[in-house]
Amino acid sequence: MSMPAPLELEMDLEVFQGPFDLLLTLVLREEVDLLEVQLADVVLAYIDHLERAGELDLEAATEFLVLIAALLELKSRLMLPGEQGEREGPEPGEAADELLARMLEYSRYKSAAAYLRSRLEQEGGFRYRAAPLPPPLRRVSVDLAEPVYDPALLGEAIGSLLRTPPRLELEHIARPQVSIEQRLSHLRSLLGRRSSFVFDEAVKGADRLTEAVTLFALLELYKAGEAEWEQPEAFGKITVRACGPSARAVEG
Amino acid sequence: MNELARVVEALLFLSAEPVSLDRLADACESSEAEVIESLARLREHYAEGYRGVVLREVAGGFTLATDPVAEKAARRLLSRPRTPPLTPAQAECLAIVAYLQPVSRPEVARVRGVSSESAVGTLLERGLIEESGRSRFGAVLYRTTELFQKLFGLEALDALPDVSGFDPSPDEESRLRERLLKAGEARAQV
Amino acid sequence: MNELARVVEALLFLSAEPVSLDRLADACESSEAEVIESLARLREHYAEGYRGVVLREVAGGFTLATDPVAEKAARRLLSRPRTPPLTPAQAECLAIVAYLQPVSRPEVARVRGVSSESAVGTLLERGLIEESGRSRFGAVLYRTTELFQKLFGLEALDALPDVSGFDPSPDEESRLRERLLKAGEARAQV
Numbered sequence: 001m002s003m004p005a006p007l008e009l010e011m012d013l014e015v016f017q018g019p020f021d022l023l024l025t026l027v028l029r030e031e032v033d034l035l036e037v038q039l040a041d042v043v044l045a046y047i048d049h050l051e052r053a054g055e056l057d058l059e060a061a062t063e064f065l066v067l068i069a070a071l072l073e074l075k076s077r078l079m080l081p082g083e084q085g086e087r088e089g090p091e092p093g094e095a096a097d098e099l100l101a102r103m104l105e106y107s108r109y110k111s112a113a114a115y116l117r118s119r120l121e122q123e124g125g126f127r128y129r130a131a132p133l134p135p136p137l138r139r140v141s142v143d144l145a146e147p148v149y150d151p152a153l154l155g156e157a158i159g160s161l162l163r164t165p166p167r168l169e170l171e172h173i174a175r176p177q178v179s180i181e182q183r184l185s186h187l188r189s190l191l192g193r194r195s196s197f198v199f200d201e202a203v204k205g206a207d208r209l210t211e212a213v214t215l216f217a218l219l220e221l222y223k224a225g226e227a228e229w230e231q232p233e234a235f236g237k238i239t240v241r242a243c244g245p246s247a248r249a250v251e252g
Numbered sequence: 253m254n255e256l257a258r259v260v261e262a263l264l265f266l267s268a269e270p271v272s273l274d275r276l277a278d279a280c281e282s283s284e285a286e287v288i289e290s291l292a293r294l295r296e297h298y299a300e301g302y303r304g305v306v307l308r309e310v311a312g313g314f315t316l317a318t319d320p321v322a323e324k325a326a327r328r329l330l331s332r333p334r335t336p337p338l339t340p341a342q343a344e345c346l347a348i349v350a351y352l353q354p355v356s357r358p359e360v361a362r363v364r365g366v367s368s369e370s371a372v373g374t375l376l377e378r379g380l381i382e383e384s385g386r387s388r389f390g391a392v393l394y395r396t397t398e399l400f401q402k403l404f405g406l407e408a409l410d411a412l413p414d415v416s417g418f419d420p421s422p423d424e425e426s427r428l429r430e431r432l433l434k435a436g437e438a439r440a441q442v
Numbered sequence: 443m444n445e446l447a448r449v450v451e452a453l454l455f456l457s458a459e460p461v462s463l464d465r466l467a468d469a470c471e472s473s474e475a476e477v478i479e480s481l482a483r484l485r486e487h488y489a490e491g492y493r494g495v496v497l498r499e500v501a502g503g504f505t506l507a508t509d510p511v512a513e514k515a516a517r518r519l520l521s522r523p524r525t526p527p528l529t530p531a532q533a534e535c536l537a538i539v540a541y542l543q544p545v546s547r548p549e550v551a552r553v554r555g556v557s558s559e560s561a562v563g564t565l566l567e568r569g570l571i572e573e574s575g576r577s578r579f580g581a582v583l584y585r586t587t588e589l590f591q592k593l594f595g596l597e598a599l600d601a602l603p604d605v606s607g608f609d610p611s612p613d614e615e616s617r618l619r620e621r622l623l624k625a626g627e628a629r630a631q632v
Contacts, residue, residue, distance in 0.1 A: 020365040024428075100429055102365075104420060109363055111418035112351060113343035116404065120338060123405040125320020126308065127334050130268055131458035134507070137266070137520050142588055147595030148525045151603050154594070157530075157537035158618075159608025160386075161553055164625045253492060255511060261494030262512030263519055265455075271519070279519035302443060304451030321445060322452030329453050329461070329469035382560065383531035390629050392531075392556050 020106035178210045183217035191227060191242040199229070199238035253297065256282055257290040264294075270313030270402060311401035312408055335403055341371040346380060350400070351415045354384040354393035443487070446472055447480040454484075460503035523589060524568055531561040536570060540590070540602055542619055544574045544583035553622045555629030 132138070190197050199218070203211045218240065221227040229240045253261070259280055263271060277284045291307070291314060298307040300319065308317050318326060323334070338346065345368050348360045360368045372394070375381045380403070384395040396409065406412060420428065443451070449470050453461060467474045481497070481504060488497035488506070495506050508516065528536065535558050538550050551558045562584070565571045570593070574585040586599070596602065606612045614621055 097429075100425075103428065104425060105363060106365065107420055108415060108418045109344055109347045109351070111420075112347035112415060113340065115413070115418065116347050116350070117338055117340075117343045119404050120335065123403060124334055125323040126306070126317040126405065127323070127326055127452075127456055128268075128315060128317050128402065129265070129456055133266060133520060136513075137516055141521050141523075142592060144521065145523050145589055145592040147593060149528065149594045151594045151596060151601075153528065153533050154537040154540050155603035155605060155608040157533045158541055158605050158622070159610060161534060161538070161622055162605075162608075162625055163610045164628045253494075258492075258494035258509060259512040259515045262508035263494075263515060265495050265506070265508055266512075266516055266520060275519065279515045281515075281518075302448075304443075304448035304453075305455050316455070318452035318456060319448060322449040325449045325453055325469045325471075326456055328471075329465065330456065376560065379560065383529060383556075385530035390555075 020103055021110065024103055024107060024110075178213050180213060180217055180220065183210070183214045184220060187214070187217055187221055187227070187240070191221075191240070196239060196241040199240055202240070253293060254290070256280060256286060257293045260287060260290045261294055264307070264314055264316045267315070269398065270309075270311045270315040272313040276314070308405070309407050310405055311398040315402070339371070341368070342374055344368075345371040346375055346396070346400075349375070349381050349394050350396050350409075350412060353395040355395075356387050356391040356393050358391060360394075443483060444480070446470060446476055447483045450477060450480045451484055451487075454497070454504055454506045457505070460498075460500050460505040462503035466504070523593065525593060529561070531558065532564055534558075535561045536565055536586075536590075538622070539565070539571050539584050540586050540599075541605065542622070543585040543599075544577075545585075546577050546579075546581035546583050548581055549623070550584075552630075553626040555626045 187202060190202055199215075203214050206214065218227065218229065222229070225243065227240055228243050229238050231238045260276055263276060263279060271279075273284050273287060277287045280287060295307050297303070298305055298316070300306050304319055304322050305316050306319050308315055326334075341364075344364055345360050348363050349355055352359065352363075357368060357372050360372060372381070376394075379397055380400045381394045382397045384393050387393055401407075401409065401411075419425075450466055453466060453469055463474050463477060467477045470477060485497050487493070488495060490496050490509070494509055494512050496509050498505050498507055531554075534554055535550055538553050539545055542549070542553075547558070547562055550562060562571070566573075566584075569587055570590045571584045572587050574583045577583055591597070591599070605618060
């Protein structure tokens with residue numbers, strides 16, 4: 001089986017109105033075999049394009065990734081050998097349906113947009129008059145004013161403006177307060193007391209970030225010649241030993 | 253032209269906005285039936301193709317506008333185009349707001365698959381859309397304005413064509429679906 | 443009416459100011475003699491006493507103006523305060539001005555958590571709010587008008603409804619202004 005020639009992505013991203021536009025074009029291009037499209041290239045090119053356009057915000061990028069993920073999933077399912085009954089999750093048909101539904105929704109408004117543009121152009125010849133009123137008609141007469149608005153409207157508006165929106169749940173991404181310095185002094189104090197310890201003890205009960213920072217602190221100690229370690233097998237225990245002047249002091 | 257028709261003509265000439273039938277009747281202290289008759293007379297006077305000014309029914313009311321025959325000269329005299337055209341992005345946002353209103357900016361972005369902040373901002377600035385309250389999450393909702401109806405020559409919002417008319421035909425839809433699945437079928441035959 | 447007369451009619455209709463003969467001729471790319479002939483035809487159409495709009499020759503050129511026959515109706519239509527229902531954005535802006543006055547536009551936007559140019563503009567245009575000096579940072583300040591009080595049936599400003607009846611947390615002690623600004627900042631982040 002010969003390798004398909006790598007597909008040249010000759011697309012001017014500037015002309016696309018968004019990822020759906022891009023995908024629609026991609027999928028409908030007769031000469032493009034979906035299997036051959038390097039989606040990673042599309043992703044990178046598109047994100048690049050957004051960034052250059054100064055439009056890269058989290059919302060846009062996330063939306064695009066969700067979309068590409070759907071296409072990737074579809075593509076990966078298409079690439080799986082055609083075994084029956086062993087797949088989990090949606091069938092390729094379903095994955096395609098999901099993506100198709102969103103592309104169709106987009107395509108509806110893309111056509112509606114084209115209609116609006118042409119309608120505006122057709123209407124272009126009708127101009128409306130925008131002249132100020134003759135002076136005698138300009139002043140609104142306060143005497144003619146009658147109560148038509150309910151003052152409660154104002155109270156309600158203020159009441160709703162006083163309501164604080166529900167707080168976003170940020171706890172799960174709240175950053176635990178942990179610094180390299182803290183973990184360095186933690187490791188040094190362990191070494192000072194015992195001259196060697198198992199790494200797991202140093203991070204007992206700690207969260208993953210603390211674990212990572214502690215490991216980083218350990219690398220710092222190694223670099224400074226204060227400690228070395230040993231791990232006899234992959235995923236085995238890591239034993240940390242003091243070395244350098246402080247170690248000798250303890251041994252002596 | 254009788255006096256009522258003359259008055260209605262003058263009111264339409266003065267008012268910057270389209271005037272609804274009931275407001276015309278109130279101002280003229282006449283019945284709506286009488287105003288309708290006057291409007292019919294005016295329409296004869298302003299029959300399209302005969303005058304420089306035409307009588308139009310837009311945005312829920314009546315208004316006078318120039319005939320397109322004068323557009324070039326008007327551009328020379330006033331040295332500005334009537335309405336700058338919409339960019340494709342602005343048109344997409346406008347179409348989504350027009351058909352789904354009231355709709356929030358995140359929803360517009362969801363349909364387009366891309367952040368739509370600047371396009372929505374421009375539509376707001378140009379007065380084609382406006383705020384219409386908030387969603388229950390506090391996001392601002394948008395709807396189209398009377399100016400939108402006026403500039404697009406719509407009698408009312410429901411004069412927009414049915415949105416399903418913009419859906420791809422069943423043929424196009426199945427072609428899209430086929431293309432999506434084609435690679436998989438090719439693979440299965442190997 | 444020939445095409446030139448139609449175009450001249452449209453130009454006079456659009457222009458707020460009288461248009462001179464040479465500007466008309468320039469815009470129509472015609473000779474002044476041709477424009478004079480068109481104006482004569484138009485004058486027949488717009489003969490005084492027959493139409494709601496008349497053609498006048500004034501200092502500086504030609505202009506269309508309404509016939510005095512429509513004056514009373516025009517006053518009824520246009521001098522009466524316009525009171526369409528307030529949009530939610532307008533109601534919010536108006537409430538902020540009413541309760542916090544004098545208040546600047548940036549403050550209104552901060553409380554709402556969203557730019558409020560067009561709503562504030564509409565309130566100004568309808569005469570519900572007006573300028574009231576400048577803040578020490580130079581921003582224009584707004585307050586409500588007498589018309590506002592009349593349209594809301596308020597005898598005085600202190601007759602505004604008591605906020606505590608609408609307050610989601612009436613026990614909060616700090617001042618209304620600070621609380622509104624705080625809530626607005628939180629909203630802007632949603």
